Amino acid sequence: MGFIVDSATLQQALGCDGECTIQSEVQNVITLRNVEKYYKAGQGFTYVLRRIAFEVEPGEFVTVMGPSGAGKSTLLSILGMLDAAFDGEYYFLGQAVHELRAQDRLKLSRENIGFVFQQYHLLDNLTVYENLAIPLSYRNVKPSECAALVADTLDRFQIVGKKDLYPNQLSGGQQQLVAVARAVVASPNLILADEPTGNLHSKQGKEIMELFKRLNEQGTTIIQVTHSEVNAQYSRRIIQLHDGWIEGDEVVPAAA
Amino acid sequence: MNSLLHDIRYGIRMLAKNPGFAAIALITLALGIGVNTALFSVVNAMRSRPQRFPESDKLVFLWQTRERQERLPRSVSAPDYLDWREQSTVFTDLALALHSRRNLTGSGEPERVSVMPVTASFLPMLGIGAQIGRLHSVEEDAPGARRVAVLTDRLWERRFGRDAGVLGRTVTLNDVPYTVVGVLPPEADFEEFFYSKIDLITPLQLDSGTYQREQRWFRSIGRLKPEVTVEQAQTEMSAIAARLAAAYPDTNSDVGVWVQPLSEKYFSHSDRLASYALLAAVGCVLLIACVNLANLLLAKATSRGREFAVRAALGAGRGRIVRQLLTESLLLALIGGVLGLLVGVWAIDFFAASRADYMPFRQDELGLQPAVLAYTFILSVAAALIFGLAPALTAARVSLNEALKEGAAAASSGLARNRLRSSLVIGQLAITLPLIICAGLVIRHIIALKSVDVGFNTERLLVMQIDLPTYRYDSDAARTTFIRDAVAASEATPGVRSAAAVNFVPLGFASSSVSVTIEGRELNKSARPDYAGYNIVTPDYFSTMEIPLVRGRFFTGHDQAEAQRVAIVNEKMAERYWPDEDAIGRRFHLDSATADEQWITVVGVVGNTGHSGLYHPPSPEIFLPHQQRPSANMVILARTLGDPNTVAAPLRGVIRRMDPDLPIYGVRSMADVLHRWLRDDRLAVAFLSGLAALALSLASVGLYGVMSYNVAQRTHEIGVRVALGAGRDDVMRLVIRRCLTLAAVGVLVGLVLSAGVGLVVESQLYEVSGIDPVTFIGVSILLLLVAAAAGYLPARRATKVDPMVALRYE
Numbered sequence A: 001m002g003f004i005v006d007s008a009t010l011q012q013a014l015g016c017d018g019e020c021t022i023q024s025e026v027q028n029v030i031t032l033r034n035v036e037k038y039y040k041a042g043q044g045f046t047y048v049l050r051r052i053a054f055e056v057e058p059g060e061f062v063t064v065m066g067p068s069g070a071g072k073s074t075l076l077s078i079l080g081m082l083d084a085a086f087d088g089e090y091y092f093l094g095q096a097v098h099e100l101r102a103q104d105r106l107k108l109s110r111e112n113i114g115f116v117f118q119q120y121h122l123l124d125n126l127t128v129y130e131n132l133a134i135p136l137s138y139r140n141v142k143p144s145e146c147a148a149l150v151a152d153t154l155d156r157f158q159i160v161g162k163k164d165l166y167p168n169q170l171s172g173g174q175q176q177l178v179a180v181a182r183a184v185v186a187s188p189n190l191i192l193a194d195e196p197t198g199n200l201h202s203k204q205g206k207e208i209m210e211l212f213k214r215l216n217e218q219g220t221t222i223i224q225v226t227h228s229e230v231n232a233q234y235s236r237r238i239i240q241l242h243d244g245w246i247e248g249d250e251v252v253p254a255a256a
Numbered sequence B: 001m002n003s004l005l006h007d008i009r010y011g012i013r014m015l016a017k018n019p020g021f022a023a024i025a026l027i028t029l030a031l032g033i034g035v036n037t038a039l040f041s042v043v044n045a046m047r048s049r050p051q052r053f054p055e056s057d058k059l060v061f062l063w064q065t066r067e068r069q070e071r072l073p074r075s076v077s078a079p080d081y082l083d084w085r086e087q088s089t090v091f092t093d094l095a096l097a098l099h100s101r102r103n104l105t106g107s108g109e110p111e112r113v114s115v116m117p118v119t120a121s122f123l124p125m126l127g128i129g130a131q132i133g134r135l136h137s138v139e140e141d142a143p144g145a146r147r148v149a150v151l152t153d154r155l156w157e158r159r160f161g162r163d164a165g166v167l168g169r170t171v172t173l174n175d176v177p178y179t180v181v182g183v184l185p186p187e188a189d190f191e192e193f194f195y196s197k198i199d200l201i202t203p204l205q206l207d208s209g210t211y212q213r214e215q216r217w218f219r220s221i222g223r224l225k226p227e228v229t230v231e232q233a234q235t236e237m238s239a240i241a242a243r244l245a246a247a248y249p250d251t252n253s254d255v256g257v258w259v260q261p262l263s264e265k266y267f268s269h270s271d272r273l274a275s276y277a278l279l280a281a282v283g284c285v286l287l288i289a290c291v292n293l294a295n296l297l298l299a300k301a302t303s304r305g306r307e308f309a310v311r312a313a314l315g316a317g318r319g320r321i322v323r324q325l326l327t328e329s330l331l332l333a334l335i336g337g338v339l340g341l342l343v344g345v346w347a348i349d350f351f352a353a354s355r356a357d358y359m360p361f362r363q364d365e366l367g368l369q370p371a372v373l374a375y376t377f378i379l380s381v382a383a384a385l386i387f388g389l390a391p392a393l394t395a396a397r398v399s400l401n402e403a404l405k406e407g408a409a410a411a412s413s414g415l416a417r418n419r420l421r422s423s424l425v426i427g428q429l430a431i432t433l434p435l436i437i438c439a440g441l442v443i444r445h446i447i448a449l450k451s452v453d454v455g456f457n458t459e460r461l462l463v464m465q466i467d468l469p470t471y472r473y474d475s476d477a478a479r480t481t482f483i484r485d486a487v488a489a490s491e492a493t494p495g496v497r498s499a500a501a502v503n504f505v506p507l508g509f510a511s512s513s514v515s516v517t518i519e520g521r522e523l524n525k526s527a528r529p530d531y532a533g534y535n536i537v538t539p540d541y542f543s544t545m546e547i548p549l550v551r552g553r554f555f556t557g558h559d560q561a562e563a564q565r566v567a568i569v570n571e572k573m574a575e576r577y578w579p580d581e582d583a584i585g586r587r588f589h590l591d592s593a594t595a596d597e598q599w600i601t602v603v604g605v606v607g608n609t610g611h612s613g614l615y616h617p618p619s620p621e622i623f624l625p626h627q628q629r630p631s632a633n634m635v636i637l638a639r640t641l642g643d644p645n646t647v648a649a650p651l652r653g654v655i656r657r658m659d660p661d662l663p664i665y666g667v668r669s670m671a672d673v674l675h676r677w678l679r680d681d682r683l684a685v686a687f688l689s690g691l692a693a694l695a696l697s698l699a700s701v702g703l704y705g706v707m708s709y710n711v712a713q714r715t716h717e718i719g720v721r722v723a724l725g726a727g728r729d730d731v732m733r734l735v736i737r738r739c740l741t742l743a744a745v746g747v748l749v750g751l752v753l754s755a756g757v758g759l760v761v762e763s764q765l766y767e768v769s770g771i772d773p774v775t776f777i778g779v780s781i782l783l784l785l786v787a788a789a790a791g792y793l794p795a796r797r798a799t800k801v802d803p804m805v806a807l808r809y810e
């Protein structure tokens, strides 16, 4: 389905002259156009995101950087479809998220997106194994298949030995490892990571970043928020956010 | 002391600062304590009834039982009483009373009054004196003495407008003049003797020749000598009964005596058990209310954690914090107790109104007696401890932890608190279930009773008692003619479809039975005589009542005095005495009949009627034609076309025109009669349903509170789950499932409790099992539905959790 349109028609429709290049929408994982986010504050509004527009292609590894309060987390939750209250257009794999009903949006995000947070957000009263199983429980996975998927993932992340431990029995790095595992257990196309190494020592942080790199090489699109220049070097592209405005969107020269 | 005052002042300020919390807590407490106060007031009134009489522990009832060891209250015969007087040594005095209805005529409307002829010892023994005038003397109690009467307050008020000039006036009872010598005080009440309100007391003037030994019509009381116990009296009276049995084998062979303490009569063992059971039930409701408060306070203690932490940091010990919180709880409970008293007074008034026709208590026995006030006070303090202690201890523990900044410990104590709250709410549901199930069982019981087939059509039926005075209607012919004419005139009244007369109307709270001898059964007749219900009817009785004819024929006008003596029996009688054969044509005679009376031939068999009450299975009944048994006391029955109450006045007029001096009483519809049978059961339904509804709403509020708290605590978890793909329905399901799990555990425990309670109350139920599956399953489902409803709002709130907010790092 979707809407496959040839570039020329689209250019015409958007009133662009020959200079802007429009790619076919279906090819992008993400296309944002003029996205705005504001909160009511007293009489007026405070804007958190202003005229955000960018595209992310499949397999990209993007870093969002910016000072605290710039709107990075807000942007990620819009991308992750946790927040549907925004203005503008958001196309995800060709589908107009801003026009989707809540049900369809939920379905789309379940099928495609995994989250990693700075505070890990593992559930304290569930074991590692049970934490990994949560995303699958919301995705119509058969119990036998679920067990297999969790076992696979435990294997892949080399945390089989920890499967019966509770989060508070793990170190921060191990917890974040579990959180990443949980984010990928349902094989998402896109991982959204909000300061995933913010609470970790640099050594632990490096491990997580290596992990992301490998996942990215295997084809997963990744968008991360980080304050660390070192971490940013793992990605191919850095979007700079400042007071809700995009102040830079540049390709990172490949590291040695 | 000073610090206590400070605690109280601070407590008041805390309540004033949280008016919402205070209001919810006080309403909960007022309802919970109020029902307890009301019920205890009733129980207390029951308990204190024997104290109406001086030295009531020495007062006993004496009953004559049909079997030696029987413990049933059965009436006494006068000759036996005279023998007791002569032979017994354990009493300082004995007294005897009789009850009869007589026509009071002269000065105004003729009236049917309730007269209690008593021995001179009767009233003084009960400690009752005259309000004005005097009681009758021993001399006036002697046979042949001048006839005097003492009025009760209700007759004095009703008939003489409290005129003191009534003393010395003459009243006429069944055409015999009596001189009024005194009036009894309003509190003199004899309901427990003959279950009837008394209008006049007359001297019994007992003569050894007047009454037969088998005429067991009297009530007897005695006062024990100070040193004598009830057991000793019982031993002596049993010995006397044995002597009388030997002396008069015809009448006294199996007859025993039961010495029943008056206190036992007025507050019996089963009354006591029922009272305690009901007190336990309302106690459970208060407990449920306390649990809600405990949960509210636990939640508040959490939000006040910082306050306690500061207090602890400033050197307040654990004891000090506990005391502060308990003072607040006590304050709450005492205010709740005062409000509870108001609720209690209201509930007592409601109870009194529902029993307007027969109030077993005096004004000064019901109501807020000192014992009731004390009970309410103790209950309030106990409630404060129950709902205040756990939150206070928890708060004190937490405050120290927080002061020491032990994050992990605080978190784990939060978990413990969660578990405590969950167990509390499970307990609430577990004790709510038996209450609802009890109400359900009683409702089923009433439904079963209402659908009892009484064997006749109870709709559109008016009953009306007339008692022909035998001094005027002194011949069989006069009585036969009057009743026949009265029935005919009634039938001719507009709105009446058919009419008949009977001596005792079925379900009418009075009946008579006779011993009979069945022809052919004399030989194998056991020591015990055969009994049958004794009914005298006019020919149209069966068709008017719509009692079906099974075999043979109904009575006709031809079954007259001179004709062959005939009877109709009910099916039960036919089955009992003529099993496997046709009852038609069989013969029997009444044992009381004179020797020259002929055998009575059965000419018809009719369907059974629930004659002696809704609860009782039908018993053998015989029906004799009024023309052959012209009884003076008959009930006129009218089957009406419409509402029977509308023909009451015309029917009275019809009888009045036939005899202006004839009192007409007991005019009511059969529906009213039935309603009276169910009155106590209905009261039980109203009470238990109210209690169950209160318990259910309290428990659902409790569950709602716990679930709200639970959702608030799980905000983070819910946020994480939403971020991991949980939809609205998943979140909803998460909360409702938790809620239903709590409820299901509560229901399971409650079902076990209910089974225990059900088996205890089973004996009180009519054809309903104590573990009636319909009630048990139905009520369990109801409780789960209510639980789901209580969880719905918190669940909806859970779906509103914004993951962005929930997951934001603070």
Ligand SMILES: Nc1ncnc2c1ncn2[C@@H]1O[C@H](COP(=O)(O)OP(=O)(O)O)[C@@H](O)[C@H]1O
Residues within 6 Å of the ligand: A039, A048, A066, A067, A068, A069, A070, A071, A072, A073, A074, A075
């Ligand atoms: N619910 C809200 N109401 C009002 N303002 C908010 C709300 N949530 C976030 N903000 C504001 O939005 C801005 C961006 O926040 P956030 O996206 O968390 O920034 P970052 O992740 O870049 O530090 C901040 O100024 C924050 O105060």
Ligand SMILES: [Mg+2]
Residues within 6 Å of the ligand: A072, A073, A074, A194
């Ligand atoms: Mg942020």
